[in-house]
Amino acid sequence: MTLQSMTGFARSDGALDGTTWHWELRSVNNRGLDLRLRLPQGYEQIESKVRDRIAKAISRGSVNASLSVTRRTQAGEVRVNQEALERILAIATRLSHNIGAETPRVEALLGLKGVLDVVEDADTEETLAAQQAAVLDDLDRALADLVAARRxxxxxxxxxxxxxxxxxxxxxxxxxxxxxxxxxxxxxxxxxxxxxxxxxxxxxxxxxxxxxxxxxxxxxxxxxxxxxxxxxxxxxxxxxxxxxxxxxxxxxxxxxxxxxxxxxxxxxxxxxxxxxxxxxxxxxxxxxxxxxxxx
CATH class of the missing domain: 1.20.140 (Butyryl-CoA Dehydrogenase, subunit A; domain 3)
Structure with missing residues (x-):
């Protein structure tokens, strides 16, 4: 095993199914292993695996590991909120009779907040598992680069x-x-x-x-x-x-x-x-x- 410094920096990027992520690892000297993680919401369940992998690669140093994730924009399904539309239409019809105004146009009604809902497709368990596995693989690559920098x-x-x-x-x-x-x-x-x-x-x-x-x-x-x-x-x-x-x-x-x-x-x-x-x-x-x- 080659003599290692406790100072180093590494990064790695990855993507899968339109979702991209970025790992950044920094380490400085410390009496023991002090590990600080920053994981985005939804990735808390891989924290223990991240800690285990870093601890196996590095025995001493203050290590900061941060993961940033950018999710893909999903088209999803557009649905009409029928109940909201009927209430708005009833109010608009009553007002038009009272003041002699024209009945609102369809595109105007659809543009009102709450009339249309966009329901995004949820990731399946298989998709999430594949993303997390790929994220951990990129962590391993970043760790290898960090160890190389320390060497x-x-x-x-x-x-x-x-x-x-x-x-x-x-x-x-x-x-x-x-x-x-x-x-x-x-x-x-x-x-x-x-x-x-x-x-x-x-x-x-x-x-x-x-x-x-x-x-x-x-x-x-x-x-x-x-x-x-x-x-x-x-x-x-x-x-x-x-x-x-x-x-x-x-x-x-x-x-x-x-x-x-x-x-x-x-x-x-x-x-x-x-x-x-x-x-x-x-x-x-x-x-x-x-x-x-x-x-």
Missing amino acids: DEGRRLKDVLARQIDEIERLAKTVEASPARTIEAIRRRLAEQVARLMETGQGLDPARLHQEAVLLATRADVEEELKRLAAHVEAARALLRDEGAIGRKLDFLAQEFNREANTLTSKAADQEIAQAGLALKVVIDQLREQVQNIE
Whole structure:
């Protein structure tokens, strides 16, 4: 299964027996599957089928699915409302006698509201079933296009994520190779700090001073953070190779990346390491933003 984005758009059109319809599907990122349907009156009975089909095709995202239908204009049967016509004719005859007017013409009577009724032919159950089946078939086509659009966006995001993971690895190796992490550099910094303390003229216990120096060096060591960052890099690359619905796993991994970068930056005892730590945090924030769009 190819890595998918949660962003996509698709549409499809169909027609049968003079009735036309139009499906429009849109999806954006969401923590789970949030499905919102807009179906016209008379199509409520297919709602459960629509939901089932979308849920089988898409596991995460906020999906808006709307169906618009235009029904054919039916000629139907024209019928004379005999009762209404007789009442109107009686009234017209009485008035014509009273005021000496002519009896109304036939076309005038037929033009009055309620005299003629147009009875449209109702769709049979077979016709409705055929229309609904065709509408669902077009939904499947729209869903296939939506999934394809999400996969295309997923391929683009995969390349972006791969580059960001490479940059995290590069920055971690920059910290690992920093001269400031060598024993000589740590010893020199401690010696300078001790020298400044000795210049104050205060008596210092050499044994306690040694213990404090060892403790300071241990706290400044970022070896564990670098190892965990390397492990997270390999885990992220493995997820990209597996593809599929990896959004939640990548989101969790991005949080772990951020935790290690924060710890590394807080421990930084050198300007170069501090700058690399800040750069790490920027790249990881960008990674987290992109991961929010992965299914």
